[in-house]
Amino acid sequence: MSFPRVGVIGAGQLARMMAVPANDLGIPFTVFASSPHDGANSVAKFVVGDYTNSKDVLAFAATCDVITFEHELVPASVIRELENSGVKVYPRAESFQYSQNKIIMRKKMEELGLPNPKWEESSDGHTSLNFPLIAKIPSGGYDGRGVFVINDQAALTQLAQGVNGVLLLEEKLPLEREISIMVARSPHGQASTWPATLTIQQDGICVQTITPVPDISDDLSIALQQVALRIAEGIGLVGVMAVELFIVDGSFVINELALRPHNSGHWSIEGAKTSQFEQHLRAILDLPLGDPSMTAAFAVMGNVLGGPKTDMYRPYLHLMARTPALKFHQYGKEVRLGRKIGHVTMTGENLLELQQEVDHAVDYMSGVIDE
Amino acid sequence: MSFPRVGVIGAGQLARMMAVPANDLGIPFTVFASSPHDGANSVAKFVVGDYTNSKDVLAFAATCDVITFEHELVPASVIRELENSGVKVYPRAESFQYSQNKIIMRKKMEELGLPNPKWEESSDGHTSLNFPLIAKIPSGGYDGRGVFVINDQAALTQLAQGVNGVLLLEEKLPLEREISIMVARSPHGQASTWPATLTIQQDGICVQTITPVPDISDDLSIALQQVALRIAEGIGLVGVMAVELFIVDGSFVINELALRPHNSGHWSIEGAKTSQFEQHLRAILDLPLGDPSMTAAFAVMGNVLGGPKTDMYRPYLHLMARTPALKFHQYGKEVRLGRKIGHVTMTGENLLELQQEVDHAVDYMSGVIDE
Numbered sequence: 001m002s003f004p005r006v007g008v009i010g011a012g013q014l015a016r017m018m019a020v021p022a023n024d025l026g027i028p029f030t031v032f033a034s035s036p037h038d039g040a041n042s043v044a045k046f047v048v049g050d051y052t053n054s055k056d057v058l059a060f061a062a063t064c065d066v067i068t069f070e071h072e073l074v075p076a077s078v079i080r081e082l083e084n085s086g087v088k089v090y091p092r093a094e095s096f097q098y099s100q101n102k103i104i105m106r107k108k109m110e111e112l113g114l115p116n117p118k119w120e121e122s123s124d125g126h127t128s129l130n131f132p133l134i135a136k137i138p139s140g141g142y143d144g145r146g147v148f149v150i151n152d153q154a155a156l157t158q159l160a161q162g163v164n165g166v167l168l169l170e171e172k173l174p175l176e177r178e179i180s181i182m183v184a185r186s187p188h189g190q191a192s193t194w195p196a197t198l199t200i201q202q203d204g205i206c207v208q209t210i211t212p213v214p215d216i217s218d219d220l221s222i223a224l225q226q227v228a229l230r231i232a233e234g235i236g237l238v239g240v241m242a243v244e245l246f247i248v249d250g251s252f253v254i255n256e257l258a259l260r261p262h263n264s265g266h267w268s269i270e271g272a273k274t275s276q277f278e279q280h281l282r283a284i285l286d287l288p289l290g291d292p293s294m295t296a297a298f299a300v301m302g303n304v305l306g307g308p309k310t311d312m313y314r315p316y317l318h319l320m321a322r323t324p325a326l327k328f329h330q331y332g333k334e335v336r337l338g339r340k341i342g343h344v345t346m347t348g349e350n351l352l353e354l355q356q357e358v359d360h361a362v363d364y365m366s367g368v369i370d371e
Numbered sequence: 372m373s374f375p376r377v378g379v380i381g382a383g384q385l386a387r388m389m390a391v392p393a394n395d396l397g398i399p400f401t402v403f404a405s406s407p408h409d410g411a412n413s414v415a416k417f418v419v420g421d422y423t424n425s426k427d428v429l430a431f432a433a434t435c436d437v438i439t440f441e442h443e444l445v446p447a448s449v450i451r452e453l454e455n456s457g458v459k460v461y462p463r464a465e466s467f468q469y470s471q472n473k474i475i476m477r478k479k480m481e482e483l484g485l486p487n488p489k490w491e492e493s494s495d496g497h498t499s500l501n502f503p504l505i506a507k508i509p510s511g512g513y514d515g516r517g518v519f520v521i522n523d524q525a526a527l528t529q530l531a532q533g534v535n536g537v538l539l540l541e542e543k544l545p546l547e548r549e550i551s552i553m554v555a556r557s558p559h560g561q562a563s564t565w566p567a568t569l570t571i572q573q574d575g576i577c578v579q580t581i582t583p584v585p586d587i588s589d590d591l592s593i594a595l596q597q598v599a600l601r602i603a604e605g606i607g608l609v610g611v612m613a614v615e616l617f618i619v620d621g622s623f624v625i626n627e628l629a630l631r632p633h634n635s636g637h638w639s640i641e642g643a644k645t646s647q648f649e650q651h652l653r654a655i656l657d658l659p660l661g662d663p664s665m666t667a668a669f670a671v672m673g674n675v676l677g678g679p680k681t682d683m684y685r686p687y688l689h690l691m692a693r694t695p696a697l698k699f700h701q702y703g704k705e706v707r708l709g710r711k712i713g714h715v716t717m718t719g720e721n722l723l724e725l726q727q728e729v730d731h732a733v734d735y736m737s738g739v740i741d742e
Contacts, residue, residue, distance in 0.1 A: 003684045020391050023414050026683060026701030026713070043394050043414050273696045273718075288691035295666050295718075312397060313374045320659035325644045330397030342397070347644075347666075 003027055004285055007064030009051050011038035013331035013340070014070035014261045014277075017269065019043040021278035027285070032060045039332035054081045061087045068239060068284050070260055072099050073140065090187070090238040090284040091259045098235050099259035102138045102168050112234045114227060115253045117246075118171040125153075125160030127169050135159055136168040147204065177247040178255070179213055180264035183228035184279040184289055185237040192279065192289045193225040194272055197264045199244070205338070208358060209301045211267045211294070214351060224252065231257065240265065240280040263303065263340070268292075270327050271299025271347050296347035302358035304342040306335040307366030312342065315365045323357045374398055375656055378435030380422050382409035384702035384711070385441035385632045385648075388640065390414040392649035398656070403431045410703035425449045432458040439610060439655050441631055443470050444511065461558070461609040461655040462630045469606050470630035473509045473539050483605045485598060486624045488617070489542040496524075496531030498540050506530055507539040518575060548618040549626070550584055551635035554599035555650040555660055556608040563650065563660045564596040565643055568635045570615070576709070579729060580672045582638045582665070585722060595623065602628065611636065611651040634674065634711070639663075641698050642670025642718050667718035673729035675713040677706040678737030683713065686736045694728045 003026050008015045011033035019040060022029035030045040031038070040046065047063075049056035051074045061067050061082055067089045079093040091099075098105040109116050118129060127133065135156065137146035149172065150156045160167060178199045185191040195212035213221065228243045235257075242262035244255040265276035274282075274290025282289050309315070312330060319326060323346070330342040344361045346354040363369040374397050379386045382404035390411060393400035401416040402409070411417065418434075420427035422445050432438050432453055438460045450464040462470075469476040480487050489500060498504065506527065508517035520543065521527045531538060549570045556562040566583035584592065599614045606628075613633035615626040636647035645653075645661025653660050680686070683701060690697060694717070701713040715732045717725040734740045 002682060016394070019414065020394075023387070023391075023703075024698070024700050025687075026699075026703060028413075042399075042416065043390065045413065273698075282691065287687050289695065290691065291696035293696075311373060316396075316658050320653065320661065324660065325662035325664075327395070327644075328397075329395050332394075332397060 004065035005030065005063065006281065006284070007032060007060055007067045008040075008070055009057065009060075009067065009074050010034075010070035011040035011044075011046055012070060013039050013329075013333075015040035016043055016331065017266075017275075017329070018070070018261065018277040018280065021275065021281055025278070025281065027281060030060075030064065032057070042332060052078065054078045057082065058085060058087075061085070061089075066090060066284050068260075068280070069096070072096070072258070072260070076100060091241075092236060092238065095235045095237050096259055098257050099241075100139055102136055102256065103166065104138075105254075105257055106168065108235060109231075109254045112230060114231070115251070116170075117173055117253050120169050121166050122156075122160065122169050123166040125157040127156060129169055129171050131156075132172045134170045134172050136170065137163060138166060138168050173246055173248050173253065175246050175248065177213070179224065179245045179247060179252070180209070180262065181224050181228040181243045181245070182240055182262065182265040182268070182276050183225075183232045183237070183243060184240045184276070184283045184292075185232040186283045186289060187238050187286045189233070190289050191229050191232050191237075192292050193228050194265065194268060194276075194292045195294065196221055196224045197267065199264050205303070205305070205340075206263055207303055207305070207362070208355070209264050209267055210351065210355070211271060211299045211301075214298075220250070220252075227252070227254075239283050240276050263343075266329070266343050267299035267301040267345055267347075269329070270345050271295055297349045298351045298354055299345060299347045300351070300354040300358045301343055301345045302362040303340050304344065304362055304365045306337050306339040306341050307368060309365065309367035310335045312365060315361075319361050319364060323361065326357060326361055375436035376401065376434065377652065377655070378403060378431055378438045379411075379441055380428065380431075380438065380445050381405075381441035382411035382415075382417055383441060384410050384700075384704075384713075386411035387414055387702065388637075388646075388700070389441070389632065389648040389651065392646065392652055396649070396652065398652060401431075401435060403428070413703060423449065425452045428453065429456060429458075432456070432460075437461060437655050439631075439651070440467075443467070443629070443631070447471060462612075463607060463609065466606045466608050467630055469628050470612075471510055473507055473627065474537065475509075476625075476628055477539065479606060480602075480625045483601060485602070486622070487541075488544055488624050491540050492537050493527075493531065493540050494537040496528040498527060500540055500542050502527075503543045505541040505543050507541065508534060509537065509539050544617055544619050544624065546617050546619065548584070550595065550616045550618060550623070551580070551633065552595050552599040552614045552616070553611055553633065553636040553639070553647050554596075554603045554608070554614060555611045555647070555654045555663075556603040557654045557660060558609050558657045560604070561660050562600050562603050562608075563663050564599050565636065565639055565647070565663045566665060567592055567595050568638065570635050576674070576676070576711075577634055578674055578676070578733070579726070580635050580638055581722065581726070582642060582670045582672075585669075591618075591621070591623070598623075598625075610654050611647050634714075637700070637714050638670035638672040638716055638718075640700070641716050642666055668720045669722045669725055670716060670718045671722070671725040671729045672714055672716045673733040674711050675715065675733055675736045677708050677710040677712050678739060680736065680738035681706045683736060686732075690732050690735060694732065697728060697732055 005028040011031035242258040376399040382402035569584040613629040
């Protein structure tokens with residue numbers, strides 16, 4: 001029994017952050033990159049290939065003991081081909097479909113008796129829902145891409161014609177808060193959650209997270225963790241998953257599932273004894289899961305989005321002097337407007353102060369605050 | 372102003388652990404390895420070369436903006452040649468000599484008015500000290516290598532003849548405790564220490580550390596941190612340094628200096644807001660230093676030494692189930708008897724429990740406890 005070799009399809013920031021616990025644990029770790037310049041290539045062995053090409057992916061898998069993913073874009077057919085060739089792939093294709101297709105996910109939530117918003121499929125632009133409503137392309141979207149607010153029938157008809165395929169339509173809810181629960185589960189069924197995370201969105205992109213969710217009742221908090229565990233079991237999850245929820249009228253409805261380490265779990269690198277990245281590795285290797293408890297009362301994470309500044313080093317001179325406890329994570333990506341190029345995290349007791357420092361850092365790095 | 376490129380001479384576990392904050396900070400990071408199989412090569416770009424060959428080292432330095440070291444073995448002449456060629460090297464040769472030569476260090480401590488044990492140089496085996504005494508080869512030793520307990524004149528004469536060079540002789544003190552203080556200092560003089568660490572030794576090798584030192588008076592604790600800051604300034608330190616001290620009769624004497632990240636600071640990866648590895652990078656880049664405060668009341672680190680077991684993966688099945696909060700660090704080294712092949716860390720409130728779990732893990736991984 002020696003160290004199993006893990007291969008990750010995708011070499012962006014999630015694979016990059018997963019490389020750290022892989023190396024700490026001594027796990028040989030290789031990423032399957034789209035280009036020689038992907039962010040994870042500087043911290044891991046990498047091969048370049050096309051994840052939609054099953055021959056490429058199978059050749060990569062032959063050099064690994066377990067395959068996992070950092071994104072939902074690998075075609076289900078490729079994943080099934082891996083499985084049929086006897087490759088150990090986690091999450092399994094059977095589970096991964098709930099991350100890859102939002103209609104299949106909605107049906108599964110109904111089957112599990114969990115609250116969905118009112119929803120229906122529509123391929124011709126007809127709907128029984130009231131306007132305004134939300135229309136989603138079932139597969140391939142993230143960070144608000146593939147999601148549309150539709151105000152009237154004309155707009156829906158136009159979208160349906162443009163998309164030329166089935167749409168998922170959902171009622172537009174009077175959202176109070178958006179919450180994410182990270183959960184991990186291993187092949188033999190050990191499962192574990194972290195405290196629920198409040199995700200603060202702007203224009204459909206998460207800009208800040210607060211863990212645990214402030215001002216939430218103990219009952220609701222526990223209920224949400226139980227929901228995450230129920231879904232994990234219900235879909236046969238192996239690895240980590242983000243369960244995204246809306247809080248409406250003091251209760252919740254399911255929004256989306258992401259079967260991978262997730263932006264809403266980045267706080268766990270500093271904020272939890274076991275990060276989502278380490279837990280994912282433990283889960284897919286069927287190792288006992290780590291302690292998910294927090295290292296401080298609060299963890300606040302802020303996404304650094306590309307803005308007018310292109311130099312991400314110079315801001316250190318000011319920010320490190322101002323906030324010595326601020327933790328930086330650069331993704332090794334070129335700065336582009338609105339692109340997630342890194343994140344910062346603060347942990348501590350004083351939530352207001354943590355939020356202020358994270359806000360300041362993010363604005364300063366993105367160039368919203370002038371130097 | 373863009374990300375400066377850091378090059379590290381040496382590619383063992385210290386460079387490996389330094390690669391993590393380098394990547395988090397977005398710092399291009401390359402290690403100068405002795406072989407293609409060195410431990411840091413899997414997490415960093417690497418070039419293979421001979422660190423005693425100034426041509427090799429200069430060629431490497433030409434690809435970097437700052438050069439640093441993970442060991443004391445680079446010849447002073449090579450470091451000076453780098454400096455004379457205009458390469459930014461930290462720590463500087465001037466400072467590094469106190470880490471490289473224990474006699475020069477003893478003289479400097481005297482100059483700074485800091486307590487040494489009684490000591491003298493001897494090249495012919497004569498001494499005015501009482502037996503038993505400690506004899507040290509001034510350069511090149513670590514982990515107890517190059518350090519001898521000498522019980523009588525015959526043994527000293529024999530050693531002096533064998534070594535054929537100058538020896539540092541020191542009185543053998545009735546040691547109560549061995550303590551290490553990590554300190555960081557940047558080129559413009561910002562300096563910072565972590566709480567003092569108790570290092571527990573067996574056969575001259577550190578087996579466990581406890582931070583902060585339990586049952587130490589506040590006065591002594593502050594005095595020790597001040598000593599570390601005084602030495603850092605006195606030798607013009609840039610980077611991090613371990614100041615190793617002996618506690619004798621409730622006071623202290625200086626033992627050794629190590630001008631690099633040090634085994635006694637490994638606890639800081641999980642136990643401090645800023646680890647020694649991140650602080651070293653901030654210091655050599657002249658960035659503002661990070662917050663060194665602890666993330667928990669205590670941090671206990673245990674070195675995993677090579678023993679009868681050669682499989683370091685299988686122990687995870689038991690240890691992760693028993694102690695979910697235990698953090699593992701594998702160095703990617705082949706198991707050899709007595710070799711440091713990794714370490715484990717626990718942080719928390721209950722010191723006795725932390726020590727027990729670390730002891731158990733280390734014994735279990737080394738094979739002292741049977742499965």
